[in-house]
Amino acid sequence: MRGALALSLGISLGAHVLVAAVLFAPRVPAPASPPDEPAPQLAGETFELPAPDTTDLPLANASPSPENVGTPAPDDGDAPARPPPPVRGKPAPRPSNAGRPSGGRAEPGQADGALGSAGPPALYGAVGERSAADLATAFTRGFPQAASADPVWRTAPLGSAGQADVVLTLDESGHITDTQVLGSPSPALVSAVRRTLALIKGRAFVAKGKVTKLHLVASVSADAVQDGLHGDVFAIGGSFAGDEGNAFFALAIGRRIDVRVRAR
Template sequence: MTALSLGIHISVAALLLGSRHPTQEASGDPAPRLAGDTFELPAPDLRSEPLANASPSPATNAGAPSSPDEADDGALRAAPPVRAPAAAKSSHPSRPSGGHAESPNAGESSAATNTGTLYGAVGDRSATDLAAAFARSFTQTASADRAWERAPLGSAGSATVVLAIDDEGHITDVRVEGAPSPALTSSIQRTMALIKGRTFVAHDKVTRIRLAATITNGAEANDGLSGDRFGLSVHGGKAAFVLPIGRRIQLDVK
């Protein structure tokens, strides 16, 4: 009886223990179902947090300014230079209509020395002032004109030479007004033959040049021209030359 009772107790205990394990497993959370379900996992943060006591690297120190002033200086050096826009240039530089233009720059031997509006071959470096060219050429041609050797001493008369030029600076018309002496008339003609092929500038289309000639003995002059066959002087509206025979011809140009 004792053995039978012990066996019954063991069997009952085994049944109780065997029925308890399935109940505990059934009461747990069911395993997730993978079929048909999706999950979104957050990406891991790979950034490393800087240590509070870590010192900056040399590359960082080299690139960062040590002070606000250095930062401002660096910004100024880095800024590209700003160039001012070039002044607009005319693509068609030409002579104004009618040949009028401002006076050429002072210092050019071929340009008129007076300022103001000019007429004729403005801008042509070979062009000269008409009145000045006439006075200088007159002394050159008249010094070789034998008519002055025969003229009496004293006044050689006066004349007004009227010269017209076109907008290209060429002489288009010549008139002689007044009562010049034969010597003065001859020298005017020689002068025009010398300069007629040149180009000029003037202050108007028509230029009036008044000439008054006086013949004296060269020995009486005190300008260094006496005894010099080719001595010439053109200054301040006056021109002079001396003949080989000693005569001095003074020319006033207005």
């Protein structure tokens, strides 16, 4: 009985001591939290950052454009900018080699007699020069200018003044290098041909070939006397077209000289 009482007292005493220790034990204060720092304030100039470059990557299954040949190089941000690859299109058509013949030479096809499309014959001499004149035309127009000043026509008999074949040879630059007067011309006609050649010889010409042969037929006829106000020569003219031409001059004394020119 006593033992049980003593045990109960001991347990009760231990419980009170434990409760007193818990209640009266010193409390350790919790560490104080640091004061809140104020939020930083931004001051100064504002600026915008550029947006990052975006590169469109080609699709793996996309077919290349027919105009672009080759694979474009990968875009490297740190490497210097490279020019885009050249675009290869259809080649431009080449100009035709058929042009005007070079000076002093005929076109190969026409010179060799090759068959081809019909066209004007190739020229020889100063081809392409603006100052160059047709040889037959220049001779026909120059004849009355040069011959009308020759006094021999004042006394030439009426009627035929003879016929002559004038052979003219050109070099590649279009200048006359050789002249021949053939046939049975009168002295007046021979003198007129020489005066005409002296008048035109310094020019450059073009012709249908290196050698040009002109057949002349001259005649002297009576003409009405004018009023004498136009000097010794009151009419003059000359023209050449195709392979034929005519020239004339009329003197105030009543004479008219006509020359027919035909290319042979």
